[in-house]
Amino acid sequence: MTTFRELAPKYSAKEIEEKWYHIWETSGYFTPVVDPNKKPFVIVIPPPNVTGVLHMGHALNNTIQDILIRSNRMKGIPTLWVPGVDHAGIATQNVVEKRLVKEKKTRHTLGREKFVEEVWKWKDEHGSTIVKQLRRLGASCDWSRERFTMDSGLSKSVRETFVRLYEQGLIYRGDYIINWCPRCQTALSDEEAVHRDLKGALYYIKYPLEHSSEHLTVATTRPETMLGDTAVAIHPKDERYKSFHGKKVILPLINRSIPIILDDSVDPDFGTGIVKITPAHDPNDFEMGKRHSLERIKIMNPDGTISKEGGPYEGLDRFEARKRIVHDLEKTELFVKRVDHGHSVGHCYRCDTVVEPYLSKQWFVRMKPLAQRALQAQASGQIKFLPERWTKVYVSWLENIRDWCISRQIWWGHQIPVWYCKSCGDESVMVTRQDPVHCPACGGKELRQDPDVLDTWFSSWLWPFSTLGWPEKTSDLNYFYPTSALVTAQEIIFFWVARMIMAGLQFLDHVPFHTVFIHGTVRVEGGQKMSKSLGNVIDPIEVIDEMGADALRFSMVMLAATDVYLSREKLEMGRNFTNKIWNATRFVFRSLEHDEFILSPASNPKFLSDIDKWILTELDRTAQKMTENLNQFRFFDAASTIYHFFWHSFCDWYLELVKPVLSRPKEDSARRAVESVLVHVLEESIRLLHPLMPFVTEEVWQTLKANIRSELFKPKSIMLASWPISNSLRRFEKETLMVERFQNVVIGIRDLRSRLGLKPLELIQKVMIITKSNELTQAILNFRNEIAAFAHVSELAVGENLKRESGMVGRVYEDLQVFVGGLSKESLNQERERTREKITELEGLVREIDARLQNSGFVSKAPVEVVEQEQARKKEFEERLVSYRENLTLFS
RNA sequence: GGGCGAUUAGCUCAGUUGGUUAGAGCGCUUCCUUUACACGGAAGAGGUCUCAGGUUCGAGCCCUGAAUCGCCCACCA
Numbered sequence: 001m002t003t004f005r006e007l008a009p010k011y012s013a014k015e016i017e018e019k020w021y022h023i024w025e026t027s028g029y030f031t032p033v034v035d036p037n038k039k040p041f042v043i044v045i046p047p048p049n050v051t052g053v054l055h056m057g058h059a060l061n062n063t064i065q066d067i068l069i070r071s072n073r074m075k076g077i078p079t080l081w082v083p084g085v086d087h088a089g090i091a092t093q094n095v096v097e098k099r100l101v102k103e104k105k106t107r108h109t110l111g112r113e114k115f116v117e118e119v120w121k122w123k124d125e126h127g128s129t130i131v132k133q134l135r136r137l138g139a140s141c142d143w144s145r146e147r148f149t150m151d152s153g154l155s156k157s158v159r160e161t162f163v164r165l166y167e168q169g170l171i172y173r174g175d176y177i178i179n180w181c182p183r184c185q186t187a188l189s190d191e192e193a194v195h196r197d198l199k200g201a202l203y204y205i206k207y208p209l210e211h212s213s214e215h216l217t218v219a220t221t222r223p224e225t226m227l228g229d230t231a232v233a234i235h236p237k238d239e240r241y242k243s244f245h246g247k248k249v250i251l252p253l254i255n256r257s258i259p260i261i262l263d264d265s266v267d268p269d270f271g272t273g274i275v276k277i278t279p280a281h282d283p284n285d286f287e288m289g290k291r292h293s294l295e296r297i298k299i300m301n302p303d304g305t306i307s308k309e310g311g312p313y314e315g316l317d318r319f320e321a322r323k324r325i326v327h328d329l330e331k332t333e334l335f336v337k338r339v340d341h342g343h344s345v346g347h348c349y350r351c352d353t354v355v356e357p358y359l360s361k362q363w364f365v366r367m368k369p370l371a372q373r374a375l376q377a378q379a380s381g382q383i384k385f386l387p388e389r390w391t392k393v394y395v396s397w398l399e400n401i402r403d404w405c406i407s408r409q410i411w412w413g414h415q416i417p418v419w420y421c422k423s424c425g426d427e428s429v430m431v432t433r434q435d436p437v438h439c440p441a442c443g444g445k446e447l448r449q450d451p452d453v454l455d456t457w458f459s460s461w462l463w464p465f466s467t468l469g470w471p472e473k474t475s476d477l478n479y480f481y482p483t484s485a486l487v488t489a490q491e492i493i494f495f496w497v498a499r500m501i502m503a504g505l506q507f508l509d510h511v512p513f514h515t516v517f518i519h520g521t522v523r524v525e526g527g528q529k530m531s532k533s534l535g536n537v538i539d540p541i542e543v544i545d546e547m548g549a550d551a552l553r554f555s556m557v558m559l560a561a562t563d564v565y566l567s568r569e570k571l572e573m574g575r576n577f578t579n580k581i582w583n584a585t586r587f588v589f590r591s592l593e594h595d596e597f598i599l600s601p602a603s604n605p606k607f608l609s610d611i612d613k614w615i616l617t618e619l620d621r622t623a624q625k626m627t628e629n630l631n632q633f634r635f636f637d638a639a640s641t642i643y644h645f646f647w648h649s650f651c652d653w654y655l656e657l658v659k660p661v662l663s664r665p666k667e668d669s670a671r672r673a674v675e676s677v678l679v680h681v682l683e684e685s686i687r688l689l690h691p692l693m694p695f696v697t698e699e700v701w702q703t704l705k706a707n708i709r710s711e712l713f714k715p716k717s718i719m720l721a722s723w724p725i726s727n728s729l730r731r732f733e734k735e736t737l738m739v740e741r742f743q744n745v746v747i748g749i750r751d752l753r754s755r756l757g758l759k760p761l762e763l764i765q766k767v768m769i770i771t772k773s774n775e776l777t778q779a780i781l782n783f784r785n786e787i788a789a790f791a792h793v794s795e796l797a798v799g800e801n802l803k804r805e806s807g808m809v810g811r812v813y814e815d816l817q818v819f820v821g822g823l824s825k826e827s828l829n830q831e832r833e834r835t836r837e838k839i840t841e842l843e844g845l846v847r848e849i850d851a852r853l854q855n856s857g858f859v860s861k862a863p864v865e866v867v868e869q870e871q872a873r874k875k876e877f878e879e880r881l882v883s884y885r886e887n888l889t890l891f892s
Numbered sequence: 893g894g895g896c897g898a899u900u901a902g903c904u905c906a907g908u909u910g911g912u913u914a915g916a917g918c919g920c921u922u923c924c925u926u927u928a929c930a931c932g933g934a935a936g937a938g939g940u941c942u943c944a945g946g947u948u949c950g951a952g953c954c955c956u957g958a959a960u961c962g963c964c965c966a967c968c969a
Contacts, residue, residue, distance in 0.1 A: 202969085219969070221969070222969085233969095267968085277969090286967095342968090343968060344966085393896075393965085559904080559905080561906060563897095563963090565904065573917060573918080576932090579931045580932085584928065586928050586929080591928090634908080636905095637906085637908085640906080651929085652933080655928075747934095747935090757922095758923095760934065760935090761924080761926070848913095852949080857949035857950090862949055866949095869911080870911090870912080873913095
């Protein structure tokens with residue numbers, strides 16, 4: 001048993017964190033106790049990639065989730081946080097392929113089956129890295145419900161979803177232009193092609209008119225695609241080119257005759273107003289090709305080299321081909337010019353290769369009908385974004401949604417549940433829940449499954465219900481769906497959030513969550529995103545090793561009101577606060593002489609001093625504010641509320657004030673009361689802090705529990721202790737006001753002391769406090785010992801009608817004045833100047849208020865309270881002015 | 893091209909429906925090793941709230957415009 005006396009002088013985060021996390025997990029505290037009479041609080045984790053390692057974005061994201069989970073759990077609500085990992089198709093495949101390269105193997109030499117086995121092996125060995133790291137952060141996920149997007153249950157959800165959508169006519173297969181990554185050799189969705197502005201060039205090339213010496217000049221940024229041109233297009237109303245209508249041009253280098261077509265989509269103002277059309281390599285051209293029934297010539301292989309359709313350029317890499325084509329054209333009269341041209345080019349979000357618009361046969365989900373319901377759900381208030389402005393991002397994406405390309409030409413992922421009959425060909429498509437054994441059309445048994453796998457997001461979008469057992473009607477699904485909140489970053493609103501909402505509505509007729517909380521992006525100081533490739537990463541695990549998880553969590557929350565620009569120094573805030581908590585605890589513990597305390601001291605006020613009542617009142621206010629802040633997802637405000645209370649109210653004032661009391665004998669009743677208050681305030685503070693800083697608070701709480709016999713410590717863990725509930729009966733407003741007066745007196749004396757060059761421990765001979773009422777005089781006298789101790793004063797005079805002595809300087813408050821005497825001439829001169837400045841300042845303020853009060857508009861239109869308030873302020877300032885002016889006369 | 897956000901102390905940012913003399917952390921200055929904590933304590937300096945108009949009795953907050961920065965979206969051949 002840890003005893004109070006044994007509390008280590010230094011907080012050793014590592015040991016304590018490991019100890020408590022292990023106990024929490026093995027005791028099953030993360031697993032909710034289902035209570036049918038209570039509405040549960042549920043979050044599903046944004047599943048990190050199985051290839052991932054914890055970065056600061058995860059640290060922030062999961063800290064916020066854990067705060068919500070832990071605070072709700074303490075409120076006695078059955079609370080579930082579902083953890084899991086995403087199989088991250090392309091990313092994982094890339095990682096494993098890279099490892100194979102070291103062994104001089106490729107996935108093709110291994111074959112599909114062996115390769116997938118390799119990936120599973122890799123997953124088993126390395127895939128749990130991030131899951132372990134989440135534990136180090138303190139995340140109170142229910143690990144007994146941990147899921148993986150490729151596990152059998154989730155695979156079943158994926159299959160069910162695909163089949164349903166297919167049956168509903170919402171999945172189709174077709175030849176379209178998609179984004180193709182020549183390095184990964186797979187299709188990508190529009191969201192996976194990241195557009196970036198690049199410096200490129202616009203090449204002007206003459207296309208000679210057939211049977212004529214005339215020519216048309218086209219402008220293109222991708223000259224290599226001309227190998228696949230099957231037309232040139234002009235705007236039908238473009239007067240310049242009217243005479244070319246119906247004619248043909250000869251494609252240079254290839255010498256193919258291609259038509260001149262008329263199309264409204266041509267912008268006459270761009271380039272020459274003439275555009276070359278490559279239907280197989282450009283989405284616009286593809287559409288135009290459909291309208292004009294143009295041939296589609298694929299001039300590129302999947303690896304980005306020129307295909308045999310490219311004639312003399314066959315085999316060249318696409319960028320090499322571009323250079324060669326430009327070079328070859330330059331040798332003819334057909335090359336006009338090259339001008340610099342900035343344009344936006346898609347890049348593979350996984351490997352950053354420039355993607356190619358590429359014609360191929362892919363599977364798509366028809367998104368419009370799904371988007372419709374998702375928009376409706378938002379409009380009817382079933383979905384709320386926080387902060388609200390993200391609603392607009394969500395809405396405009398859904399309004400402009402395009403079909404989702406879901407097939408990927410990789411091997412790691414959910415293979416598409418589609419079979420083709422070898423004898424009937426690709427047109428006979430079997431899409432079934434059970435693997436088919438024969439072709440329903442011809443009875444043939446030679447079936448072939450579509451080799452493609454599904455986009456990883458096709459499993460992620462089912463996450464809020466697939467993790468709970470859907471499509472089975474499990475009790476988990478019944479009890480925990482829909483979930484309560486989703487916490488994520490802005491980057492995946494499209495990828496994930498919007499699609500989950502669509503899936504929830506489509507498959508369960510209910511939004512998957514009600515609140516979407518979007519937190520900031522973590523960046524490095526200077527503004528870049530934190531990324532490995534930039535080498536500017538601050539590793540959260542290193543920070544945890546060095547400062548502790550609590551420090552990291554607290555700092556992140558304090559910083560994350562908006563996007564976070566992180567630096568090492570900023571993280572010290574949390575470290576320092578952890579240290580403060582630990583040391584305050586040590587102080588409290590070593591001050592305790594008893595082992596039984598009044599654990600709700602506020603209900604026994606007769607034993608309490610005004611100072612006790614003040615700290616209890618502040619504590620109650622803190623509990624109330626924190627609860628409100630957390631309810632509104634205002635994590636920064638919650639954190640700064642408790643930070644301020646604990647550090648500045650509790651440590652700086654209360655602990656210092658009670659030190660003299662704690663030097664009294666054990667039997668002293670005031671001492672006894674103070675001990676109770678200390679235990680009470682400390683205990684409740686750490687309960688308030690627990691969602692933010694789970695480890696240090698558990699350690700402190702358990703030490704209290706081990707040494708104090710009380711109902712309060714009945715729970716086995718602070719995790720299971722109750723969330724403090726604010727109660728006006730625990731507040732002492734009048735005493736609190738008095739303590740604030742007293743604090744002002746102390747601050748005033750200290751200010752004067754420091755201003756007049758007196759050392760902190762140098763005794764001040766005389767302090768005089770002039771009050772405006774006998775009541776206040778008595779109140780101040782109650783604090784005479786504290787004032788003497790705090791301000792180091794040998795003689796203290798308090799009263800309403802005291803005579804100020806010449807040579808004393810003072811500070812003026814609303815209803816009292818503090819004077820200090822025994823000063824040097826130099827100090828007096830300085831203080832005289834300061835008093836003059838103060839007078840000028842107050843005169844200015846009074847003039848301002850006067851102007852306001854004389855403004856008839858203000859008096860007639862402002863609320864009565866505001867007018868009265870202004871009048872009161874004026875009166876107060878004027879009184880202070882009188883005092884300061886009188887003070888001025890005392891300097892002589 | 894469209895949209896969104898930001899602009900408040902030296903730095904990083906709060907400031908919730910308009911209403912006292914605009915706050916915090918870090919940094920800075922002065923003092924203090926007083927037995928919980930120097931990862932600390934006390935005191936202090938520091939702001940024409942980007943600019944220009946407007947609404948209002950009253951604007952950091954609402955409206956219009958401008959500038960600068962950042963982010964997102966987009967089929968700029």
